[in-house]
Amino acid sequence: MQTAIFGGGSWGTTLANLLARKNGSARLWVREKELASLIRTKGCNPWYLPELELSPNLFVSDDLAQVTENAEYFLFVVPSQFYGGVLKTVREHLPKKPVIISGSKGITLDTLQTMSEVTEDTLIGLKPVFAMLSGPSFAKEVSKGMPTAVTLGCKDKTAARAIQDLLSTDTFRVYTNKDVRGVELGGAFKNIIAIASGISDGLGFGTNARAALITRGLAEMSRLGVAMGAQAQTFMGLSGMGDLVLTCTGDLSRNRQVGLKLAEGHKLLDILGQMKMVAEGVKTTESVHALGSKHKVELPITEQVYQVLYEGKDPLTAVHELMHRELKSEQ
Ligand SMILES: NC(=O)C1=CN([C@@H]2O[C@H](COP(=O)(O)OP(=O)(O)OC[C@H]3O[C@@H](n4cnc5c(N)ncnc54)[C@H](OP(=O)(O)O)[C@@H]3O)[C@@H](O)[C@H]2O)C=CC1
Ligand SMILES: O=C(CO)COP(=O)(O)O
Numbered sequence: 001m002q003t004a005i006f007g008g009g010s011w012g013t014t015l016a017n018l019l020a021r022k023n024g025s026a027r028l029w030v031r032e033k034e035l036a037s038l039i040r041t042k043g044c045n046p047w048y049l050p051e052l053e054l055s056p057n058l059f060v061s062d063d064l065a066q067v068t069e070n071a072e073y074f075l076f077v078v079p080s081q082f083y084g085g086v087l088k089t090v091r092e093h094l095p096k097k098p099v100i101i102s103g104s105k106g107i108t109l110d111t112l113q114t115m116s117e118v119t120e121d122t123l124i125g126l127k128p129v130f131a132m133l134s135g136p137s138f139a140k141e142v143s144k145g146m147p148t149a150v151t152l153g154c155k156d157k158t159a160a161r162a163i164q165d166l167l168s169t170d171t172f173r174v175y176t177n178k179d180v181r182g183v184e185l186g187g188a189f190k191n192i193i194a195i196a197s198g199i200s201d202g203l204g205f206g207t208n209a210r211a212a213l214i215t216r217g218l219a220e221m222s223r224l225g226v227a228m229g230a231q232a233q234t235f236m237g238l239s240g241m242g243d244l245v246l247t248c249t250g251d252l253s254r255n256r257q258v259g260l261k262l263a264e265g266h267k268l269l270d271i272l273g274q275m276k277m278v279a280e281g282v283k284t285t286e287s288v289h290a291l292g293s294k295h296k297v298e299l300p301i302t303e304q305v306y307q308v309l310y311e312g313k314d315p316l317t318a319v320h321e322l323m324h325r326e327l328k329s330e331q
Pocket of ligand 2: 135138191256280
């Protein structure tokens with residue numbers, strides 16, 4: 001069972017290493033020749049995850065033909081805005097019925113699509129089986145072998161079971177869920193609320209405020225998700241509530257870090273300019289803001305995060321406006 005992994009960031013490297021250790025081999029495609037070469041010579045990924053010693057069973061290259069040779073599973077772990085572009089380049093190396101797994105959590109800015117929709121559009125003419133891997137999983141913790149549980153969204157029962165077996169280890173437990181739309185929307189949406197939670201904590205508000213954001217964020221995520229065809233129950237699981245709690249409370253979250261810095265008064269462009277890693281929530285806020293209008297779903301927290309990120313609104317004013325909305329029933 002050969003797996004090709006695309007994306008040499010922290011999550012791609014972690015998953016590739018997990019697969020190489022578990023299955024005896026895996027192949028990682030890295031966009032930059034320099035990084036591929038550094039990983040091979042140093043035995044670690046010095047740019048994104050230097051502390052993880054990589055398995056000698058992991059093959060690393062910037063050559064798509066070598067990485068895809070004889071592969072049965074194709075795991076994409078690039079930032080979501082680049083997912084379609086990378087998939088398009090890989091297409092010529094894919095079999096007729098490829099198994100595509102996405103570890104990318106986001107919604108495209110230009111087309112407002114989830115990763116399953118991008119896959120469908122990009123692979124017209126092939127018959128891909130799509131699976132979305134999501135849930136509370138900081139790469140740093142997974143790479144250290146700390147216990148983690150995640151969800152695999154996949155409509156095809158047989159493929160879901162096979163991928164579950166492929167990825168599960170003693171410390172990485174994979175559940176399956178048929179609701180692909182719910183799994184991918186939860187993973188994308190939680191990043192917006194993580195930014196909000198970072199803002200709130202950075203302003204010095206307490207755990208009451210954070211708990212309110214998580215809970216009302218969950219309501220917001222579920223409302224939009226159901227309007228887009230997801231099942232409400234999915235948002236109560238690992239890919240919804242689970243990842244929401246993780247990224248709103250865990251300081252390893254890059255999205256939460258963006259919120260903390262915004263609260264300190266830093267400008268968005270300066271914050272992003274100093275980050276090598278991706279904070280998906282920044283672009284997803286814009287995509288979800290547009291999806292809210294499209295589906296006529298009220299998204300008050302997203303609206304405030306959008307205004308802070310893109311209209312220069314003062315974070316304190318955003319909190320004030322959230323607290324002064326018309327009083328209403330919880331349901
Ligand atoms: N890190 C984590 O804990 C987790 C991350 N995820 C998700 O995984 C996805 C990847 O994130 P992560 O591994 O953290 O990434 P990182 O932030 O660690 O690294 C950034 C990645 O983006 C790549 N990149 C930058 N520009 C481009 C481009 N133009 N085309 C293709 N790739 C590009 C970089 O490649 P290069 O070095 O060549 O520029 C690098 O691989 C995201 O959707 C994220 O939400 C999901 C679960 C956990
Ligand atoms: O999705 C993640 C963990 O599940 C990673 O979150 P950040 O991208 O905010 O670091």
